[in-house]
Amino acid sequence: MKYYKIEIKRIYPELGRIASRAEGKNVPNADEYFWAMDRGEILYDAPIFDFFTLKSFDEEKYWEWQLNDVHNFIGKGSQIQGWFISEKLKKLFEKFKISKPYCFYPSKLLFKNEKLDYFIFHFSAHNFRKPLTDYITFTKSLFYDPNHKINFLVKNEQELLIQQEKILDASGYEIINVPIKKLVLNESLDFFPMQTFLGDIICSENLKQAIEQNNITGFEFSELDYEVVVG
Structure with missing residues (x-):
């Protein structure tokens, strides 16, 4: 099985824009929940995180210039080792083999005065390192x-x-x-985050193709400069 490096596209040079990120300052008790995620705790009784907004290092008038299926975090929430993803992307991920542990936390994104269903996809933390390296x-x-x-x-x-x-x-x-x-x-995976111990997040060719075929926005892929073998 072939693997690729998967990451969020940060810069759109052809448009002169940078990708916006999810800011959670409006989420009640944000610090309590987000720092728990940073420690690698699984929040079994988590509420719906209502709500995030988009923000970037660009001028404020461009913060909502583009809505993607995946966003990084900024400000409150930036400690979360994961992504902010659309319901469409969550449903796609659920069809593939993701390394454990991981969690999807229901959230809301306020975008152009409309609240949309999004999810915190929490897939890495210090406490996740041992179960991830076991793969x-x-x-x-x-x-x-x-x-x-x-x-x-x-x-x-x-x-x-x-x-x-x-x-x-x-x-x-x-x-x-x-x-x-x-x-x-030691087993076949479609999504394997290694950023806390080897740097990359990798995905299978099957997942890459599904993301592209379903017009999922916000990602970019690149060839790996090392070999990945299952077995």
């Missing part, structure tokens, strides 16, 4: 030390963390994530 067969994966220009193997996540600290220190913290040469997953 990786480390003994078969291969990583790269750019300081010494050598490939290296690790037995487990703990060894990867040790090597990561060495690489970060040797590079003067210019290299944030350990480069991957070969990533071996």
Whole structure:
């Protein structure tokens, strides 16, 4: 199965615009809920988060210039490691294999004086790291030390963390994530977020095609510079 890097498109140079993000300052008790998500807590009794608005670093008159199916967060909510997604995108994601844990929290987006159904798609946090790295067969994966220009193997996540600290220190913290040469997953996934430990969020070719065929807006895809293998 082929995989791609998936991310939110941030800049639209042909239009001279930047993507707007979801701001949650109008959500009651926002800090309490959003910081709980940041810690990796699952909110079983979460309310409908009513409401978010769109905002960006552009002029205010452009904050609502474009509504997408996926937005990053800004301001209150920016600590959430996830995306703000439309109901259409949520239904599409539910048809595919997403690494666990993850949650969809019902929310509202006020856009041009109309409240729309959106969801917080919470898929990463510090406490999510262990269950996410459990999908990786480390003994078969291969990583790269750019300081010494050598490939290296690790037995487990703990060894990867040790090597990561060495690489970060040797590079003067210019290299944030350990480069991957070969990533071996122990089961087939369509969506796998690795930003808290290896940097990328990857998706299967099947999910990429479904996003494109259903005219889901707000994403961009790129080829990976490493191999992903299932098995």
